Amino acid sequence: MSISAPEQPALLTVKGLSAYYGESRALYGVGFAVGKGTIHSIVGANGAGKSTLLRAIVGMMNRGRAAHTAGSIEFKGRRIDALPTEEIVGLGVTMVPEGRRLFASMSVEENLVCGAFLPRCRGTLGETLEDVYSLFPRLADRRQQPVSQMSGGEQQMVAIGRALMSSPELILLDELSLGLAPIVVDQIYERIAAINARGVTCIVIEQDTERAMRVAGAVSVLLEGRVVLEGDPDELGRDRVSAAYFGIDSEGQGG
Amino acid sequence: MNEDLYWTLVDIANGLLSGVMLGGYYAIIAIGLALTFGVMRMVNLAHGDMLVLAAYLAVLVLQFVPISPFITLALVIPVMFGVGYALQRFLLNAISVQSMERKGMSAGFGLMSPILVTFGLSIVIAHALLGGFASDARIIRNALSYSAVRLTEDLNLSTLRLIFFVIAVAILVALHLFLRRTHAGRAIRASADDAEIAPLMGIATPKINALASGIAIAIAGVAGVMVGMSRTFQPFDGPVFLLVAFGVVIVGGLGSIVGSLVGGVLLGITQVLAGTYFGPSAQLVAGYILILFVLAVRPQGLFARRR
Numbered sequence: 199m200s201i202s203a204p205e206q207p208a209l210l211t212v213k214g215l216s217a218y219y220g221e222s223r224a225l226y227g228v229g230f231a232v233g234k235g236t237i238h239s240i241v242g243a244n245g246a247g248k249s250t251l252l253r254a255i256v257g258m259m260n261r262g263r264a265a266h267t268a269g270s271i272e273f274k275g276r277r278i279d280a281l282p283t284e285e286i287v288g289l290g291v292t293m294v295p296e297g298r299r300l301f302a303s304m305s306v307e308e309n310l311v312c313g314a315f316l317p318r319c320r321g322t323l324g325e326t327l328e329d330v331y332s333l334f335p336r337l338a339d340r341r342q343q344p345v346s347q348m349s350g351g352e353q354q355m356v357a358i359g360r361a362l363m364s365s366p367e368l369i370l371l372d373e374l375s376l377g378l379a380p381i382v383v384d385q386i387y388e389r390i391a392a393i394n395a396r397g398v399t400c401i402v403i404e405q406d407t408e409r410a411m412r413v414a415g416a417v418s419v420l421l422e423g424r425v426v427l428e429g430d431p432d433e434l435g436r437d438r439v440s441a442a443y444f445g446i447d448s449e450g451q452g453g
Numbered sequence: 454m455n456e457d458l459y460w461t462l463v464d465i466a467n468g469l470l471s472g473v474m475l476g477g478y479y480a481i482i483a484i485g486l487a488l489t490f491g492v493m494r495m496v497n498l499a500h501g502d503m504l505v506l507a508a509y510l511a512v513l514v515l516q517f518v519p520i521s522p523f524i525t526l527a528l529v530i531p532v533m534f535g536v537g538y539a540l541q542r543f544l545l546n547a548i549s550v551q552s553m554e555r556k557g558m559s560a561g562f563g564l565m566s567p568i569l570v571t572f573g574l575s576i577v578i579a580h581a582l583l584g585g586f587a588s589d590a591r592i593i594r595n596a597l598s599y600s601a602v603r604l605t606e607d608l609n610l611s612t613l614r615l616i617f618f619v620i621a622v623a624i625l626v627a628l629h630l631f632l633r634r635t636h637a638g639r640a641i642r643a644s645a646d647d648a649e650i651a652p653l654m655g656i657a658t659p660k661i662n663a664l665a666s667g668i669a670i671a672i673a674g675v676a677g678v679m680v681g682m683s684r685t686f687q688p689f690d691g692p693v694f695l696l697v698a699f700g701v702v703i704v705g706g707l708g709s710i711v712g713s714l715v716g717g718v719l720l721g722i723t724q725v726l727a728g729t730y731f732g733p734s735a736q737l738v739a740g741y742i743l744i745l746f747v748l749a750v751r752p753q754g755l756f757a758r759r760r
Contacts, residue, residue: 262555
């Protein structure tokens with residue numbers, strides 16, 4: 199597979215990754231590399247394997263017969279594909295899961311503090327917390343509010359903030375726009391750009407191909423569990439990406 | 454004042470007081486069960502046997518060193534914590550829903566396995582105690598058995614029950630602060646809320662489950678010593694306490710410390726008042742009527758956490 203950003207060392211390299219849920223296969227030898235400091239979009243239709251790919255990177259597909267992977271995932275040159283999730287997070291990779299998945303019995307601040315569970319994060323907890331509040335001032339006013347009483351957009355901010363609390367170098371963002379109003383989605387992506395500007399590498403999954411291409415420095419198109427197109431979104435252009443997304447055989451590499 | 458009315462009020466006041474005291478003790482019996490279910494979604498059917506085990510442990514210590522039964526807690530608590538930790542880490546984690554899925558079994562298998570295993574464990578513990586201590590009824594002797602605190606001329610409170618109540622409240626407050634204010638405590642709550650996502654915080658859920666189980670069984674150990682000081686016990690008494698724990702959890706609602714205390718107090722008051730007015734045989738019946746009533750009217754329990 200080609201390395202997308204030759205001028206920068208790859209932070210994450212995925213090679214020949216296949217993923218299985220029991221007997222059924224979700225990924226077929228997926229490979230791509232994510233350059234340090236970039237935003238990498240993964241686009242694809244429903245069921246193309248986008249979420250599975252992110253779950254595999256953070257070790258959530260290592261579930262024995264229920265779900266497993268084959269192939270390699272390297273983070274900063276180190277194999278992480280056999281590690282449990284908590285150790286992968288310890289190395290500096292985390293994920294904002296699809297549907298936010300906040301800790302429902304807790305307040306905003308408790309959710310955030312949970313994100314700093316790792317021993318290496320506890321010493322700087324106060325500073326990281328203030329960082330997150332400066333990034334999302336709306337949360338600062340609602341520290342003690344139970345997350346169950348917040349709007350979807352605010353909950354998404356908590357989910358992103360919670361992921362940032364582990365001081366990650368790489369953050370995987372799964373369908374941030376799910377169920378949110380377009381104006382809220384704009385605000386959230388503006389914050390993602392700010393987070394990226396601080397040096398955090400991002401992998402973004404988005405149904406909305408246009409938005410995915412606008413925010414990203416690199417894009418991979420997933421079709422039925424395979425990477426069918428990848429590169430710089432401006433060079434590829436909308437038409438080629440759309441064609442690959444729907445598996446229209448214009449490039450001779452679709453379905 | 455009319456004499457009849459006076460004595461009626463005294464009876465009720467005495468009933469309420471000892472019911473509240475009994476409630477603290479019931480809450481301590483139940484909180485471990487609530488914690489284990491809340492975090493691991495597992496029902497430990499050997500919970501009552503853990504209490505009895507702790508009571509025998511205190512008996513064993515007292516055979517060798519004639520100290521106050523309260524001081525045996527210094528050994529009982531760490532030993533029972535170790536038992537709970539090891540039980541979860543090396544046995545129950547291996548048969549959780551996630552582990553069963555890992556082995557290619559259905560989720561239903563994973564739900565059923567802990568029930569069968571802890572039921573078996575309950576039998577093993579009871580028989581081991583029978584082998585070690587025979588079936589004689591035991592009691593942990595202590596200087597306070599017949600002592601009472603006199604509130605007014607006609608209002609008395611058993612000193613032992615009062616001490617138990619204070620210990621129970623202290624444990625519940627400590628547990629509350631632990632779960633709210635410490636990283637490990639929040640990790641336990643995070644796992645209870647969403648076990649699949651907790652590892653994304655860097656939380657090693659198998660260890661956190663074992664910690665929660667250790668705490669649950671350590672508190673059950675304290676309850677066991679209290680039980681042993683206030684009544685006689687035998688190796689096969691575990692299920693009696695398991696039923697008390699279920700009752701408290703049903704009335705108070707799962708996953709809430711306040712719920713356990715209120716559930717315990719309501720159950721305690723109901724039983725004591727029923728005993729006062731309808732005789733000792735009415736105690737258990739009244740408790741079950743309360744449980745049935747709560748199940749019918751508010752099946753999630755009075756203080757259930759909203760999901």
